[in-house]
Amino acid sequence: MGSSSVSSLSLTLSQFSSITNFALSGKPYNPSKIFHSKTPKALTLSSTSSSHGVITKSVPLAASIAILLWSNPANAGFLSGFSGIESVPGPQLPQVDFLSRLNEENQKKYAENDARFKSSPIVKELLERSKLNKEKNRQQIEDKYCVRGAEWGVGDCSAEAMSPDDRDKFISMLKKKAGISD
Structure with a gap:
């Protein structure tokens, strides 16, 4: 101050x-x-x-x-308002024709190789398996949370309003569905 x-x-x-x-x-x-x-x-x-x-x-x-x-403003640091050197554009480099042609040729080769790789039957099969595993894993996690919610009496799977006998049957059915042993 x-x-x-x-x-x-x-x-x-x-x-x-x-x-x-x-x-x-x-x-x-x-x-x-x-x-x-x-x-x-x-x-x-x-x-x-x-x-x-x-x-x-x-x-x-x-x-x-x-x-x-008597308020004293908080300062985040010495260069807190400075945007940084990465926001400043670098100098323009000279263009060399032979390097530009080489770069274009390489980009074409890379695009062709990527297209061939993505159309491969093995990659398609692996992507399909990955999607199926993702859905299966999501469902398993939801089932485990549902069992936990039923035991604790919270959430969508709550069994608080059920009789104790019905509650136990409901929880055992949820555990069987989720693959959890008693």
Whole structure:
């Protein structure tokens, strides 16, 4: 926090204190009546009881307002607003014709090889098996969660409203379906 914030804060607090003192006592703020100097280093309160009461009431209020007004923004780091070097485009490299032709030829070869690989009967069979296994595994997981929900009495498979005998039959049927042994 800079010195300008501190000076504006002290100015705000002194204005608030003078307004508070004027509102409570009906007299304008006069610091010489409240503080007087016995020694150059020490300041003490004056002996008037009315100004002492005003200070003791206004200081905590002024401190609370100062804490609320004295906000210090959080900084994420030194370069928190910097987008990074990866967002800056690199220099344009010179184009070489023979390299461009070689790159195009390689791209054509790669596209042909990918098409041949994807049309392979072995790959098609493996993809189909993978889809079937995915569905089977999803169903097994759902069945296990259904058994757990029935035992705990929560979720879609809850057996709370059933009689104890029906509940046990229902749970054993769910376990048999899920392949869980009792």
